[in-house]
Amino acid sequence: MLRLVVTGVLPLVCQRCLEAVPYDLDVDSRLELVPEGADLSQDELEDDTRDFLPVARELDVAELVEDEILLALPVAPRHEKCGLPSAADAGERINPFATLAGLKGKPN
Ligand SMILES: [Zn+2]
Numbered sequence: 001m002l003r004l005v006v007t008g009v010l011p012l013v014c015q016r017c018l019e020a021v022p023y024d025l026d027v028d029s030r031l032e033l034v035p036e037g038a039d040l041s042q043d044e045l046e047d048d049t050r051d052f053l054p055v056a057r058e059l060d061v062a063e064l065v066e067d068e069i070l071l072a073l074p075v076a077p078r079h080e081k082c083g084l085p086s087a088a089d090a091g092e093r094i095n096p097f098a099t100l101a102g103l104k105g106k107p108n
Contacts, residue, residue: 004029012077021079027072
């Protein structure tokens with residue numbers, strides 16, 4: 001059994017207003033180490049309370065920590081309360097049609 005604990009605050013991007021939203025990371029995983037290629041029973045695979053980690057001879061700890069952090073992150077982080085970026089800001093940022101408008105009317 002391997003216990004992996006990762007805590008910290010990560011700055012994610014709010015999917016609504018695109019500003020930074022601090023995310024409290026709190027990973028505490030218990031992984032059951034099993035030999036690579038081990039046959040796990042259907043019951044074991046379907047048991048949500050257990051996590052199995054197939055390991056070969058060496059375990060890449062940095063990769064394991066990265067994977068566990070990625071699994072813990074929300075898919076679409078958002079502030080509890082915030083608004084959409086205002087239309088003025090959006091217009092200044094990128095207007096994909098501005099270039100097209102510039103081309104319009106120009107001879108080839
Ligand atoms: Zn926001």
